Amino acid sequence: MNNSRPDSVGIVIVNWNGWQYTVAACRSLAQPAHRDFQIIIVDNASTDDSLARLRATIPQADIIASATNAGFAGGCNIGIQHALKLGCEYVFLLNNDAEVEDRTVSKLVEASKIRDDNAVLGCTLVFADSGKYQFFGNR
Numbered sequence: 001m002n003n004s005r006p007d008s009v010g011i012v013i014v015n016w017n018g019w020q021y022t023v024a025a026c027r028s029l030a031q032p033a034h035r036d037f038q039i040i041i042v043d044n045a046s047t048d049d050s051l052a053r054l055r056a057t058i059p060q061a062d063i064i065a066s067a068t069n070a071g072f073a074g075g076c077n078i079g080i081q082h083a084l085k086l087g088c089e090y091v092f093l094l095n096n097d098a099e100v101e102d103r104t105v106s107k108l109v110e111a112s113k114i115r116d117d118n119a120v121l122g123c124t125l126v127f128a129d130s131g132k133y134q135f136f137g138n139r
Contacts (some may be wrong), residue, residue, distance in 0.1 A: 008107055009037040009090040011077070014075030018082025019050035019057075021097040026058050028099035034106035038090075040082050042066055042075040062086075099128070 012028065015022040026039055039061040045068050054063055064078060066119050076093055083091045090109055094100065108121050115121075126133055 003034065005087045006089055007034075007036055007109055008086075008088045009034060009109065010040050010079070010086060010088035010091050011037050011092045011094055011105070012040045012041050012042065012076055012079030012083060013094050013096050014044055014072055014079065015046065015050055015054065015096050016069060016075075017039055017046045017048045017050055018096050019046070019048070019053040022054060023051070023057050025096050025099055026061065028101075029105075031102055033103045034109060037105060038062060038083070038086055039087065040064065040079045040086075042070075042079045042082075044069040044071070044075045 007092055013022055013025055022041060026041075029037070029039065039058065041054055041058065041061050041063045043054065043063065043065050045066055051063070051065055054061070062082060064082060066075065066078060070078065079093075080091050090112065092105060092108065112118075
């Protein structure tokens with residue numbers, strides 16, 4: 001059975017003892033141009049009160065409590081598996097200390113459709129305080 005939802009995006013955020021950053025990252029997703037998305041937060045066995053705070057502050061997110069700290073890659077893998085189970089066609093990995101502009105997700109979906117090659121796409125990263133480039137792509 002194919003449960004894929006065309007254009008749906010699973011936005012995976014890995015958290016470890018950084019709930020304040022994760023909340024800010026989720027708030028940056030409040031007014032996206034792309035509407036069909038699900039926030040998936042993987043808490044990597046935080047030792048502070050991150051899990052309780054995230055559940056209280058971001059009830060619309062799917063929050064997965066990992067029993068162990070699987071690291072960033074391991075946390076991403078847990079989130080990606082969950083997104084695929086939900087039928088998400090796309091997965092967007094968002095660092096918990098990053099924020100996105102309104103059209104980021106929709107631009108990535110549009111670019112993927114144009115390429116039509118199951119490419120891995122990335123974003124331009126700029127420092128919030130200075131606007132200077134931190135990272136702007138690779139091939």
